[in-house]
Amino acid sequence: MSSIDVIQAGLFTSIQDLGRPNYQHIGMPVGGAMDTFALQMANILVGNEASEACLEITMRGPVLKFNGSYTLAAAGGACELKLNETDISCHQSYKVVSGDVLKIGLVTEGLRIYLAISGGFNLPKVMGSHSTYLRGGLGGFNGRALKPDDSIPLKSNVPPVSLRKVREQNIPHYPKHVKLRFVAGPDRERFTKDGIYNFLNEIYTLSPQSDRMGYRLTGPVISHKNQQADIISSAIAFGTIQVPGEGQPIIMMADRQTVGGYARIAHVISADLHKLAQMKPGDTMRFVEVKLEEAHRLLKEQRNLLNDLYELSASDK
């Protein structure tokens, strides 16, 4: 049987890919990986399409037994990683054969790890995607997080691929305080001068009341002009920063709703979403404004980094 047996499930492990961006008009959350940069990196390392589904591992990883010959790679933060009791590294691919046991321990830097397996999972797609959407109980493996004794089917007869490694200088690092770049939001006129000042200059902390849907922040109040906190519900995106009446911001993440009713002060740029995805409760952040051109230039830079890894992989075949 081509599969992985789940011996321990870890704190919260689910199957994710790049989500369902084409169903937002019917109210379906996009979902998918919180850190899409790491997901793509892990996939390229094992010779998959960059958009293939991975295991998204949160804070403490699973113990997995392999049935079949595969190549695997973990990417994202840093974590304790053992293959049959031998220490191995993130951001590098390894071969496994039937009976091999992979132990992913604590995540020691960042919050999430993406485990890619060559060929991907042998599971049905729901609405064009493997992503697990927990609230709807759909996608991934039976629409839920992994549990001990699950057996996740893998594609069989996957051709072997050469082993690969991310260049040292391209391995992402996740400190406890980050600078997040943003473009201004459509409702910025609804905030007071003091509110905007605080947003631009103060430090905000990630609250434990944060999940795949949204991150709640705590910090100095971002005040609205009189009665301007609520808007007629309108579109929100990954990284949209909404501020409800109480003045504490919420950043919309992968499983966000497609529309929201609070004033949108800003949006974290796409190239910085991976930093956000890797933050832990208690970590802190500051916001810095950039122009739309700059946001696009930085996204292109990130894409080039993935292309570089892809070419590096292709050239050693």
Add this chain to the structure above:
Amino acid sequence: MQVWRTKILLFHPLINDFMKPIIQVNGDQSFIIKLGDVISPQLHRRVKQYAQQVHKLDLEGITQVICTYTDVCVYYNPLSLAYAKLIDALKSIDLEEDDLKSERVNVLSIPVCYQGAIAPDIEYVANYNQMSTAELVHLHCEAPYLIYMLGFSPGFVYLGGLNPRLETPRKEVPRQAINAGAVGIAGNQTGIYPIVSPGGWQIIGQTPLQMFAPDREPPVLVQSGDYIQFEAISEQEYKLIEQEIEEGNYNPVIQTKELTYE
């Protein structure tokens, strides 16, 4: 072809002064085009028209177009479509003067059973509004509702047109789990829960229809701009339709109707 009177517009504001479209940055992968700042069927028609025009641009790199109450949101891939080019294209969109006297709309019939255990709050809502449950059901089924947009959860429809006589505050203590298909009232809104979720709406009935079925294509029965009409059914009819759906023999009733504005 059945022609409706304008009854449905009784419960909507009539607003005809529109603003010039305003293009706003909504993150680095979408723009919002704001067309007004009220919730009205007239503005909704304008939103729909604008979205159709965006589709007609047929521009490589536009990934999704979404209609909300007052805006259109256009998602794009900035790595394949330069934002300046997209803005130029959006600026070229010219909305026609909206002087249509009538339009054709799709109306989905939603059978609802307003009896028994699946209507736990119907007595409360009737008492609150000082009417009989029969009158409540009559008023709830009387006029069709416009679907302004879908959101909140997959397949959830934001409806307009609730008779003000049925307005009822939310429950003080929300329920932990409300069934998929539950029909409820909250404030001046009425709607249907497409998936099991916690919630504070007053539940007055239940439809056997699956408003959201991820394995069906399309997964929803309606889209923004369609209308729905509730139809009261008995518990027996409910069971029958439920069985037909299970066996794959039920076809939702969707009619095209001519809607006249006066």
